[in-house]
Amino acid sequence: MKIVLKLTGKLFDEQYVGVIKEIIAVIKHRYSKGDRLAVVVGGGKTARKYISMGESLGLSNSLLDVLGIESSRINAMFLASALGDAGYLPIPRNIEEFLNAWSSGKVVVLGGIQPGQSTNAVAAVVAELVGADMLVNATVVDGVYDKDPSRYSNAKLLKEISIEDLEKFVRQEYLPGHYELLDPIALNVIKRSRINLVFTNAFKPTNILRVIEGDRNIGTWIKF
Numbered sequence: 001m002k003i004v005l006k007l008t009g010k011l012f013d014e015q016y017v018g019v020i021k022e023i024i025a026v027i028k029h030r031y032s033k034g035d036r037l038a039v040v041v042g043g044g045k046t047a048r049k050y051i052s053m054g055e056s057l058g059l060s061n062s063l064l065d066v067l068g069i070e071s072s073r074i075n076a077m078f079l080a081s082a083l084g085d086a087g088y089l090p091i092p093r094n095i096e097e098f099l100n101a102w103s104s105g106k107v108v109v110l111g112g113i114q115p116g117q118s119t120n121a122v123a124a125v126v127a128e129l130v131g132a133d134m135l136v137n138a139t140v141v142d143g144v145y146d147k148d149p150s151r152y153s154n155a156k157l158l159k160e161i162s163i164e165d166l167e168k169f170v171r172q173e174y175l176p177g178h179y180e181l182l183d184p185i186a187l188n189v190i191k192r193s194r195i196n197l198v199f200t201n202a203f204k205p206t207n208i209l210r211v212i213e214g215d216r217n218i219g220t221w222i223k224f
Contacts, residue, residue: 002036002130003212006123006137008202009042012075022205023138024082030212031086031107038102038130039109040123041079043071065115072111072119080109095129102130120182124189135195136211137182138202143220144169144181160221163191190222197222 005027011020031037047068054064073091080087088106092098094113101108113122120137127135141149142157144166149155161169170182181199182190190197200207200219210218 001030001134001212002132003030003038004123004127004130004132004135005037005039005208006120006135007039007041007079008139009044009047009072009075009119010140011202012041012044012046012078016203019203019205020079020082023202023208024079026205026209026212027083027107028086029209035212036102036105036130037107038098038126038132039076039079039107040119040126041072041075041109041111042119043068043111044075046074047071062115065112069112069115074111076109076111080107083107083109095125098126099129117185118183121185121189124182124186124195127195128189128193133196134212135190135197136208137197137199138208139181139199140202142201142204142207143199158220159216160223162223166222167191194224 007023011023027037027039050067050071051064054067059067073093076091077089080089080091086107088101088104088108092101092108092110098108098110110122110126112119123135123137126132144158144161145155146158147155166182167187170184170187189195198211198219198221200211202208207218
């Protein structure tokens with residue numbers, strides 16, 4: 001099976017090293033089973049720090065995006081290195097380099113690629129390129145809710161949602177460091193190629209494994 005795993009950059013913080021170890025174990029387990037895996041990571045706290053400083057100095061949005069991209073690549077190098085022999089190095093910086101890395105058969109980890117494109121969009125493009133069987137978007141919550149769970153305690157987790165309804169939930173600022181569920185580029189790529197997409201919680205590595213194994217009681221599954 002070909003799997004693309006998108007990991008929120010918020011994982012890459014000292015307090016979550018234990019969670020990252022568990023995710024590495026999940027990746028290695030599926031790799032040992034013969035799965036092909038690409039992992040796309042966000043920039044997290046490091047990206048937000050540099051973007052904030054850049055904003056205070058009046059840097060353009062494109063330059064702020066570049067800072068976020070480089071931050072995500074640091075996270076990618078960290079994860080790929082931690083995968084040992086299973087991980088591919090160096091970190092791909094563009095699509096051509098990604099395809100060369102993919103041909104190695106190893107787990108390919110990458111961050112951002114170009115300004116104006118979130119790592120969610122990178123994950124969608126990568127999934128489309130390799131004909132992935134599944135795109136697992138591991139975020140900070142258990143899936144997609146009927147309303148913002150950080151603001152409403154009675155928010156309901158949706159086990160399944162149509163791509164059209166998902167589109168209605170994508171209502172975030174399209175600015176550096178402000179990409180949440182998906183951005184318009186990612187959504188369009190997923191729609192045009194009908195990519196099998198599921199959202200789950202990155203901070204619950206067992207859930208990531210269960211989703212990959214096809215447990216539809218975990219996360220939010222997108223239907224077409």
